[in-house]
Amino acid sequence: MHSGSGKQCLRFLAALGLAAWAVGGSPAMADDSVNTGYFGGVAIMGYDTVAYFTEGKATKGSDKFTYDWLGTPWHFANSKHREMFMSEPLKYAPQYGGYCTGEVSDGSVTVNVDPEAFKIVDGKLYLMYDKTDAERFAANPAHIVAKADAAWPKVAADLERDQYH
Numbered sequence: 001m002h003s004g005s006g007k008q009c010l011r012f013l014a015a016l017g018l019a020a021w022a023v024g025g026s027p028a029m030a031d032d033s034v035n036t037g038y039f040g041g042v043a044i045m046g047y048d049t050v051a052y053f054t055e056g057k058a059t060k061g062s063d064k065f066t067y068d069w070l071g072t073p074w075h076f077a078n079s080k081h082r083e084m085f086m087s088e089p090l091k092y093a094p095q096y097g098g099y100c101t102g103e104v105s106d107g108s109v110t111v112n113v114d115p116e117a118f119k120i121v122d123g124k125l126y127l128m129y130d131k132t133d134a135e136r137f138a139a140n141p142a143h144i145v146a147k148a149d150a151a152w153p154k155v156a157a158d159l160e161r162d163q164y165h
Contacts, residue, residue: 036072037111037112037113038111038112041072041073042072042073042074042075043069043072043073043074043075043098044074044094044098044113044115044127045113045115046060046061046063046075047059047060047061047075047115048060048061048075048076048077048081049074049076049085049092049093049094049125050076050081050082050084050085050092051076051077051081052092052118052120052125053092053120053125054081054084056120057116058115058116058118059077060075060077061074061075061076061077061081062075062076062077063075065077065078065079065081065082066082067082067085067086069085069086069089091123092125093125094118094125094126094127095124095125095126095127095148096126096148096152096155098113098127099111099113099127100113100127100128100129100133101126101127101128101133101137101144101145101148102128102129102133102136102137102144102148103129104148104151104152104155105144105145105147105148105151106147106151107151107154107155108155109155109159110129112129113127113128113129114127114128114129114130114131114134115127116131117129117130117131117133117134118134119134119137119138119141121141121145126141126145
């Protein structure tokens with residue numbers, strides 16, 4: 001797995017872990033920045049996060065259907081998906097701020113994920129570094145999610161302190 005992150009991602013993850021803990025929810029998103037990878041400045045590299053749930057596949061969004069959430073543009077394939085996200089962003093947002101679930105479970109992060117390497121488990125979207133990571137995740141999702149949930153508060157705190165640079 002790979003490490004690295006942008007400064008905007010650091011603030012986001014620490015607050016995210018605290019916000020998720022405070023509301024008793026899962027570690028989805030809760031600050032003014034989102035993992036946008038190294039390039040592009042768009043959440044999930046411009047992929048439509050709602051389409052993972054409605055289409056069951058990674059679908060490229062369009063800047064024609066953009067919604068700014070947590071200080072970051074999110075692209076959608078159509079206006080219906082944008083409206084669905086606007087009404088329930090935490091339902092559709094990826095877990096762990098959009099960082100690789102496998103890497104978080106190992107106590108670290110990688111900014112780059114493959115938008116086509118994903119799994120939905122118990123109604124939650126998990127992104128992975130690549131399809132090999134997604135296969136490993138699929139073999140034992142409960143174990144990896146439990147490890148990632150346990151590691152997330154420390155990872156988020158380390159991100160806040162910029163420990164991955």
